[in-house]
Amino acid sequence: MSGMKLTLKIWRQKGPGAPGELRSYGVQDISPDMSFLEMLDVLNEQLIKLGEDPVAFDHDCREGICGMCSLVIDGRAHGKDSGKTSCDMRMRGYQDGDTIAIEPFRAKGFPVVKDLVVDRSAFDRIMQAGGYVSVNAGSAPEAHSLPVPYEKAEAAMDHAACIGCGACVAACPNASAMLFVSAKVSQLALLPQGGPERARRALSMLEQHDKEGFGNCTNEGECEKVCPKSVKISSIARLNREFLRASVLY
Amino acid sequence: MSITLDAKIPSGPIEKKWDKHRFDLKLVNPANRRKYDVIVVGTGLAGASAAASLGELGYNVLSFCIQDSPRRAHSIAAQGGINAAKNYPNDSDSVWRLFYDTLKGGDYRAREANVYRLAQVSNAIIDHCTAQGVPFGREYGGLLANRSFGGAQVSRTFYCRGQTGQQLLLGAYGSLMRQACSGRVKVFARREMVELVVVKGRARGIVCRNLVTGKLESYAAHAVCLATGGYGNAFFLSTNANSCNASAIWRAYKKGALFANPCFTQIHPTCIPVSGTYQSKLTLMSESLRNDGRVWVPKKAGDKRSPDQIPEEERDYYLERRYPAFGNLVPRDVASRASKAVCDAGQGVGPTGLSVYLDFRDAIARDGLDSIRAKYGNLIDMYHHITDEDPHKLPMRIFPAVHYTMGGLWVDYNLMTTIPGLFCLGEANFSDHGANRLGASALMQGLADGYFVIPATLSGYLASEKQEALKADAPEFKEAEAQADARIRKLLSAEGKRTAVELHRELGKLMWEDCGMWRNESGLKRALERIPELREEFHKNVRVPGKNEEFNQSLERSGRVADYLECAELIVRDALERRESCGGHFREESRTPDGEALRDDEKFCHVAAWEYAGEGKAPELHKEPLAFEHCKPSQRSYK
Ligand SMILES: Cc1cc2nc3c(=O)[nH]c(=O)nc-3n(C[C@H](O)[C@H](O)[C@H](O)COP(=O)(O)OP(=O)(O)OC[C@H]3O[C@@H](n4cnc5c(N)ncnc54)[C@H](O)[C@@H]3O)c2cc1C
Ligand code: FES
Numbered sequence: 001m002s003g004m005k006l007t008l009k010i011w012r013q014k015g016p017g018a019p020g021e022l023r024s025y026g027v028q029d030i031s032p033d034m035s036f037l038e039m040l041d042v043l044n045e046q047l048i049k050l051g052e053d054p055v056a057f058d059h060d061c062r063e064g065i066c067g068m069c070s071l072v073i074d075g076r077a078h079g080k081d082s083g084k085t086s087c088d089m090r091m092r093g094y095q096d097g098d099t100i101a102i103e104p105f106r107a108k109g110f111p112v113v114k115d116l117v118v119d120r121s122a123f124d125r126i127m128q129a130g131g132y133v134s135v136n137a138g139s140a141p142e143a144h145s146l147p148v149p150y151e152k153a154e155a156a157m158d159h160a161a162c163i164g165c166g167a168c169v170a171a172c173p174n175a176s177a178m179l180f181v182s183a184k185v186s187q188l189a190l191l192p193q194g195g196p197e198r199a200r201r202a203l204s205m206l207e208q209h210d211k212e213g214f215g216n217c218t219n220e221g222e223c224e225k226v227c228p229k230s231v232k233i234s235s236i237a238r239l240n241r242e243f244l245r246a247s248v249l250y
Numbered sequence: 251m252s253i254t255l256d257a258k259i260p261s262g263p264i265e266k267k268w269d270k271h272r273f274d275l276k277l278v279n280p281a282n283r284r285k286y287d288v289i290v291v292g293t294g295l296a297g298a299s300a301a302a303s304l305g306e307l308g309y310n311v312l313s314f315c316i317q318d319s320p321r322r323a324h325s326i327a328a329q330g331g332i333n334a335a336k337n338y339p340n341d342s343d344s345v346w347r348l349f350y351d352t353l354k355g356g357d358y359r360a361r362e363a364n365v366y367r368l369a370q371v372s373n374a375i376i377d378h379c380t381a382q383g384v385p386f387g388r389e390y391g392g393l394l395a396n397r398s399f400g401g402a403q404v405s406r407t408f409y410c411r412g413q414t415g416q417q418l419l420l421g422a423y424g425s426l427m428r429q430a431c432s433g434r435v436k437v438f439a440r441r442e443m444v445e446l447v448v449v450k451g452r453a454r455g456i457v458c459r460n461l462v463t464g465k466l467e468s469y470a471a472h473a474v475c476l477a478t479g480g481y482g483n484a485f486f487l488s489t490n491a492n493s494c495n496a497s498a499i500w501r502a503y504k505k506g507a508l509f510a511n512p513c514f515t516q517i518h519p520t521c522i523p524v525s526g527t528y529q530s531k532l533t534l535m536s537e538s539l540r541n542d543g544r545v546w547v548p549k550k551a552g553d554k555r556s557p558d559q560i561p562e563e564e565r566d567y568y569l570e571r572r573y574p575a576f577g578n579l580v581p582r583d584v585a586s587r588a589s590k591a592v593c594d595a596g597q598g599v600g601p602t603g604l605s606v607y608l609d610f611r612d613a614i615a616r617d618g619l620d621s622i623r624a625k626y627g628n629l630i631d632m633y634h635h636i637t638d639e640d641p642h643k644l645p646m647r648i649f650p651a652v653h654y655t656m657g658g659l660w661v662d663y664n665l666m667t668t669i670p671g672l673f674c675l676g677e678a679n680f681s682d683h684g685a686n687r688l689g690a691s692a693l694m695q696g697l698a699d700g701y702f703v704i705p706a707t708l709s710g711y712l713a714s715e716k717q718e719a720l721k722a723d724a725p726e727f728k729e730a731e732a733q734a735d736a737r738i739r740k741l742l743s744a745e746g747k748r749t750a751v752e753l754h755r756e757l758g759k760l761m762w763e764d765c766g767m768w769r770n771e772s773g774l775k776r777a778l779e780r781i782p783e784l785r786e787e788f789h790k791n792v793r794v795p796g797k798n799e800e801f802n803q804s805l806e807r808s809g810r811v812a813d814y815l816e817c818a819e820l821i822v823r824d825a826l827e828r829r830e831s832c833g834g835h836f837r838e839e840s841r842t843p844d845g846e847a848l849r850d851d852e853k854f855c856h857v858a859a860w861e862y863a864g865e866g867k868a869p870e871l872h873k874e875p876l877a878f879e880h881c882k883p884s885q886r887s888y889k
Contacts, residue, residue: 015800015801031526031528032638033525033526033637033638034526034528035530037530038528038529038530041528041530041751042528044804045749045751045752047795048749048793048795048804049747049749049793051795052795053795053796054795054803054804056801056803058318059492060317060322060324060491060492060493061322061324061326061327061491061492062491062492062530062531063327063531063533065326065327065413065416066317066322066324066326066327066491067319067321067322067326068317068318068322084635088635090635090636090638092638113462113801114800114801117801119318120318120319121318121319121439123319124319124320124321124427124430124437124439127321127423127424127427128427128428128430128431129431131424131427132382132383132424132425132427132428133381133382133383133424134428135378135381135382135425136303136306137299137302137303137306137378137425137701137702137705138374138378138701138702138705139381140374140377140378140380140381141377141381142377143336143376143377143380143381143394144338144393144394146380147388147391147392147393148388148392149388149392150388150389150390150391150392153385153386153387153388153392154385156383156385157385157387157410157411157417160385160410160417160420161413161416163326163416164319164321164322187383187385188383191383191385193380193381193382193383194383
């Protein structure tokens with residue numbers, strides 16, 4: 001097989017708090033049809049056979065929906081294809097002889113676990129603060145008892161598409177997770193089912209966001225550029241309105 | 251061990267069984283519920299919904315998952331939709347019809363009472379998810395939209411664009427987070443269950459490997475629920491996520507839980523074909539594409555012309571030809587086998603000859619490009635991105651891939667396995683889909699199990715069984731930890747020359763060839779010889795880098811492969827034993843004169859439940875006969 005030869009500069013870090021560094025590796029026979037993660041698989045198979053420590057990276061579905069994969073590729077969260085996750089990236093965009101830098105999603109709120117793997121449990125804690133409708137199984141009214149205008153339902157779905165990967169945080173100069181928070185707050189604010197807890201939800205999710213060490217939004221717009229699900233920064237504007245509304249109410 | 255398989259089906263008319271049963275089950279006093287600890291392994295639709303609902307009832311729940319967050323379970327990837335018997339479109343759907351379709355679709359290899367209950371609770375699922383804020387697709391009038399899915403003759407499928415699994419899971423995850431916030435559920439992410447702990451014959455806990463530190467951790471409880479998903483990755487390539495595994499249910503099997511119908515695997519007809527040996531997964535293209543796409547291959551074997559150079563009369567629209575009544579919309583198993591047959595005859599297309607065309611040319615000419623793009627634009631783009639081929643210009647190429655496992659741990663009507671106190675939910679159990687699952691029914695089953703069945707039946711178990719207090723440092727836990735530790739050390743000490751991934755790929759190839767879409771006596775017997783050899787090669791020659799006490803993904807993978815190497819043998823054994831064709835299980839020897847699957851109700855109208863008999867011994871087969879009082883088995887025909 002004659003495929004591409006590439007040089008990879010990969011962030012290696014043994015564990016949380018350990019010093020890390022970019023290290024160079026060569027891979028060859030890379031087919032343009034491979035996905036980016038399959039290219040890393042090739043490297044890891046090679047490292048294991050050489051008796052070296054393979055590169056740790058998060059992944060699971062490998063089709064852009066679970067939000068597990070989280071690579072900064074040549075300085076950009078999820079790489080150069082907009083609207084795609086790291087696992088969606090194909091090697092077609094590269095040429096023989098290219099060098100690619102691969103780093104983890106960096107942010108104060110996302111400590112490194114190992115190599116390219118980070119701890120995003122802060123996102124779960126933000127969700128615990130209110131990213132839901134408080135309804136017990138068995139207590140729901142008939143689904144058609146509350147009609148929802150088509151446009152509202154569609155807009156709610158645009159926000160609900162967030163996969164919680166954290167690329168927005170990695171791309172933001174302030175390491176803000178506002179796009180993530182706003183996606184959930186907006187989804188539920190747009191639907192009547194989310195109405196009763198609307199104010200409390202916005203306030204407590206934002207409070208937890210700040211507690212986790214994520215920064216403030218200063219409208220840099222980097223988040224929406226890398227969001228693999230095209231959640232728009234206008235979502236943050238809606239969050240701000242929700243916050244104001246809630247502050248008046250409480 | 252002598253086992254009698256009692257499905258514990260409640261008496262009375264089928265429509266009243268579930269209500270009667272819920273009334274008969276004992277209750278736990280609300281004030282006492284917090285004294286009960288329940289472990290739920292898995293946070294997919296089944297696990298997350300179960301853990302959240304049990305928390306809502308007031309139990310102390312411990313919830314575990316492999317991923318870094320419960321929200322990332324494999325259920326997130328489901329695309330098409332979820333069924334329910336709402337009959338909103340007024341097209342004569344009903345609980346009865348959903349029950350009937352599911353049972354028939356499963357080729358009469360599921361229990362009537364379970365399937366009826368599933369259809370019965372389906373509507374409450376839609377109500378609950380809607381109340382959670384799941385943004386289902388709606389009509390302009392503001393009411394929920396439905397589509398027909400997988401060839402169903404009624405429109406009963408609810409959907410959120412192409413991300414239904416994601417939205418349902420995020421709804422369940424939200425409920426789980428709400429319970430985590432209230433303190434009734436504790437979530438343990440990045441944990442892999444590596445042992446089940448059985449004390450005095452009852453499931454009382456688990457041992458997990460903390461995937462960050464490598465430490466083995468024990469957790470005790472009054473009951474354990476496994477909702478750990480399917481084992482399709484035994485075939486290496488499948489539409490499943492990378493971490494999907496058989497390990498959790500395999501540990502339970504080896505501790506005495508029976509494994510039912512392991513050979514019932516579903517092969518989905520419309521996946522993007524394999525393109526190279528490096529490939530790590532197969533991507534599903536939604537079934538809905540068959541509503542407008544026509545499936546064909548060149549009539550002449552080995553025809554290398556570009557598809558647009560092949561004139562109409564030299565094309566074989568084989569699904570339309572063989573099944574004029576259903577055409578391109580025949581069920582998954584039928585479509586998959588037909589594709590394999592034409593590829594075996596040398597008519598397959600693409601570089602490997604292992605793919606067929608799915609063509610939108612005629613649909614575009616009929617409805618216009620805009621209309622086709624409105625329906626399938628995202629799928630067309632996804633295909634284009636992955637394959638670099640533009641489906642607007644040339645037909646898509648597709649091929650069947652392993653997708654779902656109907657088999658799983660044997661459970662009774664209460665979803666309890668043969669180990670008291672061990673429950674099994676979702677894809678991990680065998681309960682509702684028989685030999686073939688209908689589209690949009692897995693999501694329904696996972697949520698039915700978790701939101702509605704388990705809260706009732708688990709309470710019944712806890713209320714009727716007095717159990718002593720137990721701590722996770724009891725000797726049984728130490729023993730289970732030692733067993734897990736020994737397995738891990740064995741993997742690390744082999745220091746061979748091959749990687750776990752390589753050996754997994756080899757297993758997958760073997761399974762696909764000898765136990766895939768088309769099975770026969772000699773192939774299955776060959777597989778039964780080859781799998782133990784491969785297993786031996788694995789344990790002698792695998793190389794697992796690093797150590798246990800660290801974040802070590804290679805070690806995780808090799809543990810799962812080790813279990814697949816055992817589980818695969820059971821799959822093959824079951825396939826060999828079931829000398830009939832039914833649903834996704836096709837035995838070459840059991841065919842109608844025109845080549846269609848032929849069931850043998852006289853000999854095989856049963857659930858095959860396998861009991862582990864010890865290392866190196868053949869497992870023991872137990873049969874649970876299936877009785878059909880309401881739907882008389884008929885031969886499926888799509889001609
Ligand atoms: C691409 C694709 C599309 C699909 N589309 C549809 C559809 O449109 N409609 C439909 O009805 N069905 C669909 N299905 C099937 C459906 O998605 C699954 O059957 C269903 O989601 C399984 O849910 P589950 O809760 O049983 O398991 P999963 O979602 O697989 O969850 C398993 C959970 O168990 C955990 N786990 C596993 N092993 C361990 C262990 N050893 N220790 C600790 N935790 C463990 C995992 O971390 C995870 O949290 C689709 C499947 C695929 C692959
Ligand atoms: S691996 Fe699931 S989104 Fe990339």
